[in-house]
Amino acid sequence: MTETATAPVSITEGTAGSKSEQAYQAIKARIVEGTYTPGYRLVLAAIAKDLGFSVVPVREAIRRLEAEGLVKFERNVGATVAGIDPTEYLYTMQTLSIVEGAATALSAPLVGEADIARARAVNAEMRDCLQHFDPVRFTRLNQDFHSVLFEHCPNPHILDLVHRGWNRLASLRSSTFRFVPGRAHESVDEHEALLRLIESGADADTIEKAARHHRSATLDAYLSQTNTGSLSAQ
Amino acid sequence: MTETATAPVSITEGTAGSKSEQAYQAIKARIVEGTYTPGYRLVLAAIAKDLGFSVVPVREAIRRLEAEGLVKFERNVGATVAGIDPTEYLYTMQTLSIVEGAATALSAPLVGEADIARARAVNAEMRDCLQHFDPVRFTRLNQDFHSVLFEHCPNPHILDLVHRGWNRLASLRSSTFRFVPGRAHESVDEHEALLRLIESGADADTIEKAARHHRSATLDAYLSQTNTGSLSAQ
DNA sequence: AGGTACGAAATCGTATACGAAACATACTGA
DNA sequence: TCAGTATGTTTCGTATACGATTTCGTACCT
Incomplete structure (x- = not known):
């Protein structure tokens, strides 16, 4: 995977x-x-x-x-x-925050214990990774983690949009967390929180918001680093 | 337009x-x-x-x-x-509810008085249309109305997704409201409510929810008519 | 009579070829 | 020397041609 x-x-x-x-x-x-x-x-x-x-x-x-x-x-x-114009990056991340949030929420009821365990394992690896930080590895694990959460989304259209979003970001996968290493730590914590929400059967809206903000927080971290202006009027 | x-x-x-x-x-x-x-x-x-x-x-x-x-x-x-498999219709509408909701919310702060007035005019036409009901005309006006609300969305990716969604539905445009004529009346009312929200500068989240539910309500009306099963676990 | 095998027709997939547009460069005239 | 034009090269856009694959009809065998 x-x-x-x-x-x-x-x-x-x-x-x-x-x-x-x-x-x-x-x-x-x-x-x-x-x-x-x-x-x-x-x-x-x-x-x-x-x-x-x-x-x-x-x-x-x-x-x-x-x-x-x-x-x-x-x-x-x-x-x-296609170069990754900072503006493009911003647009893509924002779009992804929306569709991935929705996909995660829709897929939550279908995520079983095994999936949760798998996700948690990946997240543990990520936490390990925080010591001798390797942005490339970290970002790949990050995708693995989220894949587990949204891959069960029953709506193939939405799932497709999520995949496209990730694809567009793939070109600068290696760099995402290189730019905002500080964000990595929070990210791992938010992952755990997200897992807890899903485990406890939180309602779709709560999960959606959590997933969305998790992503837009990364975006904001990136933006404040490169001061391109913020979008999170949400 | x-x-x-x-x-x-x-x-x-x-x-x-x-x-x-x-x-x-x-x-x-x-x-x-x-x-x-x-x-x-x-x-x-x-x-x-x-x-x-x-x-x-x-x-x-x-x-x-x-x-x-x-x-x-x-x-x-x-x-x-591509035929419009009821299942496909369902997927498309659900996807649209999400991206259009987001687009509407993002575009709300940029919608001026002139736009509001225009939208209201269209909605008035729709209300008129309720007398001697013409599904084709009604559905076209419906698109016009929503276009005004989401067209200012500053994120071109999201806007593109919305357009694609509408396009896919275009083939059965004429029939949408033919199947659920009862829904037309509520629809007009919800439009007015949506306009009020935008006018009053409601926060993005509220607008997004309203726009999303407005659409998924139409979907649900359609589903309960054809009993294909519901998706609105949200 | 039912089912299978074979063959012809329809349709797609890809290669090759040529014309058209855009870009870079050199040349001419002041 | 510099602007403007002419020319050449690169690269794309589309037409035509042919081989490959599927589909459907028909004849044959059981």
């Missing part, structure tokens, strides 16, 4: 194996793992030659990535890896 | 004029206006010939529509206009 997030539900299963799909996966992987850094120019012909097939599937793959916000595209000019 | 909702923000402006874009608009229009009914088979070659250009742009257009959920696609088989 550490792998690079699930594919959008909107794409039909049977699509696997098609070259478009392969191209999509390949390019996405390179963006996420950092081979293609933000601003990098994605030249169709080049990628096609590199991957070994023609430009048509590559083109389609890039359009899909565009729809997900991972690349920016300009007609007759080309595609570039 | 009665036109068929805005294009997703994710697509760059300059794309206009390209045949892909034209194809996209054309096909979408036909789906929304009902020329292509749910289940209709979208054959690439046929559409291409009909529109006057080759299959490549058409293909791309269809993939975009797939990403928006307007068509279903199966590899090596083809695309069909």
